[in-house]
Every structure is written in structure tokens, then in C-alpha cells.
Amino acid sequence: MGSVANIVQRGRIFHFRRRVPADLRRCLGRNELVCSLGTGDIRTAKFQACRLYVAAEELFSTLRATPMLTDDQIAHLVRDFYDLILRDENAGRFTHGPLPEGVREARVIQYATMAAKGRAALAGNRLDEAAFIAEMMLKRQGITIKDLAPAEAAQAKQAMLRAGIDISEALKARYEGDFNYEPRDRLLKVTLTEPHPKHWPTPATSPTAPAAPATPATPPPPEQNDPAPARAGAFEDRGKAFRDQQVQTKRWDNQTAAQAGATYRLFVDVCGDKPLGAYTRKDAGRFRERIERLPSDYGKHPRYRGLSVEAILAAYTALPEASRAGVITQKTIKRHFSALSTLWTAAVAEGEAGENIFSGHRFAATRKPSEQRDMWEQADLARLFVTPVWTGSRSETQRSTPGTLILRDERFWLPLIAVLSGMRQEEICQLQVEDIRQDTGTWYFDINDRPPRKLKNATAIRRVPIHSELIRLGFLQHVERMRRNRQARVFPAFRPGGADDRLGHAFTKWFTRYRRDVGLYRPGLNFHSFRHTATTLMHQAGVAAAVIDHVTGHTTPGETARYTKRSSIYQLQAAIELIVIEVDLTQLHTTKSA
Numbered sequence: 001m002g003s004v005a006n007i008v009q010r011g012r013i014f015h016f017r018r019r020v021p022a023d024l025r026r027c028l029g030r031n032e033l034v035c036s037l038g039t040g041d042i043r044t045a046k047f048q049a050c051r052l053y054v055a056a057e058e059l060f061s062t063l064r065a066t067p068m069l070t071d072d073q074i075a076h077l078v079r080d081f082y083d084l085i086l087r088d089e090n091a092g093r094f095t096h097g098p099l100p101e102g103v104r105e106a107r108v109i110q111y112a113t114m115a116a117k118g119r120a121a122l123a124g125n126r127l128d129e130a131a132f133i134a135e136m137m138l139k140r141q142g143i144t145i146k147d148l149a150p151a152e153a154a155q156a157k158q159a160m161l162r163a164g165i166d167i168s169e170a171l172k173a174r175y176e177g178d179f180n181y182e183p184r185d186r187l188l189k190v191t192l193t194e195p196h197p198k199h200w201p202t203p204a205t206s207p208t209a210p211a212a213p214a215t216p217a218t219p220p221p222p223e224q225n226d227p228a229p230a231r232a233g234a235f236e237d238r239g240k241a242f243r244d245q246q247v248q249t250k251r252w253d254n255q256t257a258a259q260a261g262a263t264y265r266l267f268v269d270v271c272g273d274k275p276l277g278a279y280t281r282k283d284a285g286r287f288r289e290r291i292e293r294l295p296s297d298y299g300k301h302p303r304y305r306g307l308s309v310e311a312i313l314a315a316y317t318a319l320p321e322a323s324r325a326g327v328i329t330q331k332t333i334k335r336h337f338s339a340l341s342t343l344w345t346a347a348v349a350e351g352e353a354g355e356n357i358f359s360g361h362r363f364a365a366t367r368k369p370s371e372q373r374d375m376w377e378q379a380d381l382a383r384l385f386v387t388p389v390w391t392g393s394r395s396e397t398q399r400s401t402p403g404t405l406i407l408r409d410e411r412f413w414l415p416l417i418a419v420l421s422g423m424r425q426e427e428i429c430q431l432q433v434e435d436i437r438q439d440t441g442t443w444y445f446d447i448n449d450r451p452p453r454k455l456k457n458a459t460a461i462r463r464v465p466i467h468s469e470l471i472r473l474g475f476l477q478h479v480e481r482m483r484r485n486r487q488a489r490v491f492p493a494f495r496p497g498g499a500d501d502r503l504g505h506a507f508t509k510w511f512t513r514y515r516r517d518v519g520l521y522r523p524g525l526n527f528h529s530f531r532h533t534a535t536t537l538m539h540q541a542g543v544a545a546a547v548i549d550h551v552t553g554h555t556t557p558g559e560t561a562r563y564t565k566r567s568s569i570y571q572l573q574a575a576i577e578l579i580v581i582e583v584d585l586t587q588l589h590t591t592k593s594a
Helices: 022-028 042-065 071-095 101-123 127-140 150-174 186-193 234-248 254-271 281-291 309-318 330-349 378-384 410-419 425-429 468-472 475-484 505-517 529-540 545-552 569-577
Strands: 007-010 013-019 032-036 393-395 398-402 436-439 442-447 462-465
Touching: 007 042, 013 042, 022 254, 032 042, 071 127, 071 150, 071 186, 101 127, 101 150, 127 150, 150 186, 234 254, 234 330, 254 281, 254 309, 254 330, 281 309, 281 330, 398 505, 410 425, 410 468, 410 475, 410 505, 410 529, 425 505, 442 569, 462 545, 462 569, 468 475, 529 545, 545 569
Parallel strands: none
Antiparallel strands: 007 013, 013 032, 393 398, 436 442, 442 462
16 A cells, blocks of 8 residues: 555554644644544545544644743743843853953943833833844744734733843843842742743643544554654754854854754654654655655745645645746755754764764756856846936835935945945945045955954955945045944944844845835845956956955965965055946036046
8 A cells, every 4th residue: 555644554453643733742742643543444544534634734723823922931931031141141251351341341331221221112112122032032942923913922022121121230230240130020030939941831721632533532642553752852952952052153143043943843844853863864865855845935825834844745736736836946955954964964973873864965956156146237237226216216215216315325325335346235234434444545445353343254354445436426425424423334224133133134125125116126136246246347357366356355266375365455446446337327426536
């Protein structure tokens, strides 16, 4: 007999087995629903299994509609937040030397200010000020804030605000020499006196699992012949600890760790939750076979929300062929395997697994790195720079609608700077006024990693001359205006956002919307494509590869890199001036010469 979904045979009797979605396992207290179908006839078994499958779907829907956050869960969330921050702060004290008195005093003021801001936000019910930290702390517990009802999400945010005030006060006390600070907020005070639960509490009452005809409503425990359930939390706990370690050691940023977390959840969904050493290459093959059939929109379309991999595949197959999205790409599958392979490599090194079951897999050829993103061609640039941001908008809030208002803000400057310098988006967004400098008559961007700046790597530290066209467009005047207004950053409107607190987070979304609004959107052509344009134009003008790398902050491959340490400011300026986009911007000039 060929394999039938959700049906297994034990002796002469068929059984229904259905894996519980990862987000509901703690609620149900089990990883799988198992129930005897009481028959040895395959047709009867199929019929009863279909009824159980529908009943299971109803159960899962009911559980997801049930409020997720109990008082105990809120208490656990608060304690996790409090412990995490104070533990990490204390760990830092063990690895750093003495603090200069000025730094210590500054931190006392800093945390006092943070506590005051938290109280003001709490008093004014500005709960969204704690949205980011609430989302992050809920993620640590396997809950997505978007899945919560609005009132529950607000409850979590309020709890984070309340805990944040006491955390700020505790840190302030530490920098005043007091390590015995007692929290004042009742929510936190009560929580810290209770035992620390290892897992989220399971609700006292929860809907029962689906039942087969003439069988008890709650599925019986696995029969003696069934394999024993996997040790709870084996892979999930190890995967979470590994992701946290990768972030703490700065091997991964938060976005990469979040993507790996999604991969690990998929793997557990397909292959179950076991110790890493218990998986085999067959598991890796099974995982690949399943995810290669996933629709490309499985993570976005509402029809797949909350479904297991098997349920997604079933729902996708049931759609009319004309309505189906394509399946996920080999590039995405390769990324999933890379995240798992990295974990398994560490597990082999630490003796937790005998081999890396994700090594040696081959994937369909993808495009060469130089072809993965388009560049902005001259025609594309000509079309972009005659859209309303550079020719006139209706108003500050209607930038894609033609009008007479030209605002020389971050939306005006970022694409121009990117295409005329080859700088990365975040490098531009985090520019400080003091980073606009001059050397022997040449103005340049000083790209450095002095806090609060963050760079991609060490080679990103460099000097990038300011293109004469930017000077004619009035960029230095913009910088001087920021200096007079006592702004630290060149583009002060940016606020940190996203998993890694990137200043360009909101701009990325806006630029995508803007390109759609003005008819310039196409996949593969985005903000990073300006960097490709600048690099290509310098190459076409005959600039040496090492100089291009020094402008763009790339590592030069080969033996040459050992000897070519840096380029002079004059070489860099000459390279920058060879970026000629052939777009007439004279109507925007504020000065005639550089």
C-alpha cells in the first residue's frame, strides 16, 4: 500500500496521526494528535481520517482564536525582559575595565532620562513606544505580536513600558553603586518573588483534540508499538540558543537570525522535534522534498496562515492551477539549508551530532552575483529624476503627486548620493554632520564605525569624495543648515526600525511604495542597485579595480590586495568624478561650480 497522508498502519489497524503546528504545541501539551481508526479497511480509514483532519483544523482555529496571553504569561514576559537586560549589563562589567568617571556620570543621567521618558509614555498611554521591545520579547517565547488581538498586544506593550521604567532605575542605581535596587512596580515586584517557570504555562482548560467516530474525544496516548514522542524542546531549544549565540557574537544580525528561526520552525514542522543527533540524512531529504513544493506566497497569503507544511501543500494542491503561485525558488531553499547546515556544523564540532546531514546537497544554478540585482541604467535614472520628488510634489505628505513643492530632505538626497558615490543605504542614513570633512580642498564623506554608527565590516571604513554634482545641487548647504540647527545627523528624520534597528528601515519601504506610485517598480531594481550603477560606471571609465574597491568599501581579491593598502584622496576623487549619469539636473543647482 502506498503512503496515505495522516494514516499509518500498526499491525492490522489503521491510525490517524496529525502533527500539531509549532505555535500550538505548548497550548495542547503535545507535538502530535494520534488516534486509532478502529478499522483494517483502507477505504473506511481514509473516510474517517478526512473527518478527523477537518476536526483538527477546527480545533486549531479555535485555539488560535482563544486569547493567548494569560496573567502568568505576562508575568513571565516581564521577568524575562528584566532578567535579560540586567544579566547582560552585569556580564559586560566582567569583561570591561574600569569606567572613567565622566562615562559613569553620563550613564546615570542617561538611565534617569530613560526612566522619565518611560513614565511619560505610560502616563500618556503611548504604548507603541514599547512596540519593538514587546515584539522582540514575545518572539523569544514563540509568539508573533501580529497574531495577538489588539487588546492583548496593548497589554504586552504596557507591561514592557512598566518593566522598562524599573530596569532604567535599576541600571541608574548600579552606576551610583547600588546593586540592591528593589523594583517599585507591583507587576514586576510580584513576578520576581515567584519561581521562574521553564516554559509558558499551559492553560488549565483547553479544547480537546478531535475524535474519531465511536472513540473518546481526546486522542489517547501513543500506543506501546508507536515510537516514543521526541524529547520536548530538543531541536527548538538548541536552535534558539544557537541563534542567540550567533547574534551575540555578531556572526549574524537580527534579521538573519529571524530568517533562521523561520527555517528551524519549518524543519520541526516537517521532521519533528528531536535531539540533533537523532536526525538522519533521510530527514534532510524529506525536508527538502516538502519545502520544494511550497508555494512562494505561503508566508504571506491569508489562506496559509497558521497551517502546517502538510496542510499548506494540501491547500495549494486543491487550488485551480491558474490560481496557484509558483513554488519557492532554489535560492530560498539554499538559504534554508545554509541556516540548518550552520547549526549542524556547530553541533558536530561540539559532539551533539555525528555528521552534518545538510552538507553535500546540490541546488539548481542561480544567477551570477553580478546579475542578481539590476543596475539603474541611464534611461531608468532619467525617468526617476523627473518624478515629483525632484520636479515638484503636491505637498509634504503627497510626494508622488505632481505639484510645485521641492523638499530637499532625505528622500531628495539619498538616491542622488547613492548613485554618485556608490555608498550603502545605511552608510548614508547614519551620516553625522561631523562626517562631512575636507582634506586639501576635497570634500569627502568620512565613513567610520565610531558609535553610534554601525558598518557592514572593517573594509567599509573609508573616505568617499563628494561628487561635484552633489555640491552644485547644494548638499554642503544642507549639511551647514543641519549644523546651524544643532542636529547631530545629516538626515535627522530617520528613526531606528526593523529587527536590527536600521535607520533606513522606513525609507526602504517608502522608496518601494514611491517607485510603484510613479511606475518605476520592477523586481531586482531597488536602492542597492544605485551601488551597482556607480561601480559599473567607474569600471567603464577605466578606473582600477583596487580604487573602485577603496571607494565602495569592498575587499580587493588576489595578491594585489596585499600590497595596495589605500588610494590617495586625489585618486578617489578622480574615480568619483567619472561617475557620469547623463541626467540633466541643472534646474536643481544652487551653485555653478564645485
